[in-house]
Amino acid sequence: MDIxxxxxxxxxxxxxxxxxxxSDESTLExxxxxxxxxxxxxxAIEEAFNIQIPFNANQPNESPFDISSVATIVRGIEKLxxxxx
Amino acid sequence: MKRVVITGxxxxxxxxxxxxQTINSLREGRCGISALKFKDVERLSIKIGGQIHNFEPDRxxxxxxxxxxxxxxxxxxxxxxxxxxxxxxxxxxELAASTGVVLGTAGGGVSTSDDNYRAxxxxxxxxVHPFVVPKLMNNAAASHLSMKFxxxxxxxxxxxxxxxxxxxxxxxxxxxxxxxxxxxxxxGSESMMCFGGIKAWEGLRVMSKDACRPxxxxxxxxxxxxxxxxxxxxxxxxxxxxGANIFCEVKGFAMSSDAADxxxxxxxxxxxxxxxxxxxxxxxxxxxxxxxxxxxxTAANDKTECAAVADVFGHHADKIMIxxxxxxxxxxxxxxxxxxxxxxxxxxxxxxxxxTIGYVEHDPECALDVVPNEARDAKVKLAISNxxxxxxxxxxxxxxxx
Numbered sequence: 001m002d003i004x005x006x007x008x009x010x011x012x013x014x015x016x017x018x019x020x021x022x023s024d025e026s027t028l029e030x031x032x033x034x035x036x037x038x039x040x041x042x043x044a045i046e047e048a049f050n051i052q053i054p055f056n057a058n059q060p061n062e063s064p065f066d067i068s069s070v071a072t073i074v075r076g077i078e079k080l081x082x083x084x085x
Numbered sequence: 086m087k088r089v090v091i092t093g094x095x096x097x098x099x100x101x102x103x104x105x106q107t108i109n110s111l112r113e114g115r116c117g118i119s120a121l122k123f124k125d126v127e128r129l130s131i132k133i134g135g136q137i138h139n140f141e142p143d144r145x146x147x148x149x150x151x152x153x154x155x156x157x158x159x160x161x162x163x164x165x166x167x168x169x170x171x172x173x174x175x176x177x178x179e180l181a182a183s184t185g186v187v188l189g190t191a192g193g194g195v196s197t198s199d200d201n202y203r204a205x206x207x208x209x210x211x212x213v214h215p216f217v218v219p220k221l222m223n224n225a226a227a228s229h230l231s232m233k234f235x236x237x238x239x240x241x242x243x244x245x246x247x248x249x250x251x252x253x254x255x256x257x258x259x260x261x262x263x264x265x266x267x268x269x270x271x272x273g274s275e276s277m278m279c280f281g282g283i284k285a286w287e288g289l290r291v292m293s294k295d296a297c298r299p300x301x302x303x304x305x306x307x308x309x310x311x312x313x314x315x316x317x318x319x320x321x322x323x324x325x326x327x328g329a330n331i332f333c334e335v336k337g338f339a340m341s342s343d344a345a346d347x348x349x350x351x352x353x354x355x356x357x358x359x360x361x362x363x364x365x366x367x368x369x370x371x372x373x374x375x376x377x378x379x380x381x382x383t384a385a386n387d388k389t390e391c392a393a394v395a396d397v398f399g400h401h402a403d404k405i406m407i408x409x410x411x412x413x414x415x416x417x418x419x420x421x422x423x424x425x426x427x428x429x430x431x432x433x434x435x436x437x438x439x440x441t442i443g444y445v446e447h448d449p450e451c452a453l454d455v456v457p458n459e460a461r462d463a464k465v466k467l468a469i470s471n472x473x474x475x476x477x478x479x480x481x482x483x484x485x486x487x
Contacts, residue, residue: 036215040152043212
């Protein structure tokens, strides 16, 4: 499974929606994922790709990992996989 | 001072998945102690306990809830659901604002700690689930109960080892008696049914490998149990006005500290708690017909407890029935006083005295009527429930027939 599909699967799972309901532009907010859901999703992504995501829930916007949409999350993961390989 | 009655009761433990099953098991003297089932049990030397089998958490809770609910929280919510439904109360407006939750637990989310230490130490993982802290904390159950039923009054957890529930219920009682709130939800919960939980107890060398036989000369230690019991404590007039079903009255309580030893019990500390509780309840000791004993089945507790009862009651001690239901459900540690309160309700409401099962041989140091092996019909006006914890912390409740 490619990174994008896997990320969509994880986020859809936490938002309790079908993966087909997500697009690159979907935001976690629009999917109804709250702050607890966010840290849970980040944990699930870390587990799935065996990476460390730099994310501090106190400063979500200052994190080098951009969580503003599905597309930015996928790009962030691709970058981390390359760096941590 | 207001009078306080119990208008809702719920439980789940090894002898009953609800209140009525538990009552029936107490009447029948059914033993809930069996072979433990969990990971690595073969590495334990103690392999029995009052574990709740046939309990499927995913039939009660969804995935999101399970990610936040340790087993002790799950048991709490199941018992609370039953108690609050039974009370017939719904919490809105002023009643919601004043009603709170006081729960007892000694260990909180023990399985959550165990699972995650295993993950990081044994399996070498460097990442744990984000909810480990809110799942294991000792107030998690009280908080989830408060959220689920919209209870916005004073809410906290009391932790005093094996006396946690009695201390908690005493606090809830005080809040209702002093008119701070007409209703409080209270009780306790514990589940240490995992490798680390039992291994720690093993270390103390106070556990029995075969059975819990309180007061019997051949007793050889305590047996761990798990479970929860939750009650609705309500001001008497408030309960009467709405025609509530009343189980019994909570009449008084007392707490004391031995200030002596971190594990060995003291006759004096126990006796002071019992006599102060009777004084607080303003009742005659001759009216006490039943004592739900702490009765752990250890050499030290049972003889000390019997000596304390004999000291307080004098000649009347010979007329009192005293039983330990830990022989059936095991020692539920921080939840034990709550589950054992059900035996007091059974005695006062239905006139049935729960037995001490597994009783084989008379011990001259426990020379009281311990209601051996079979339940007994008896009219009882007053019952007391003892809890004497490690750390020398004692809490005794006095209950009266309504």
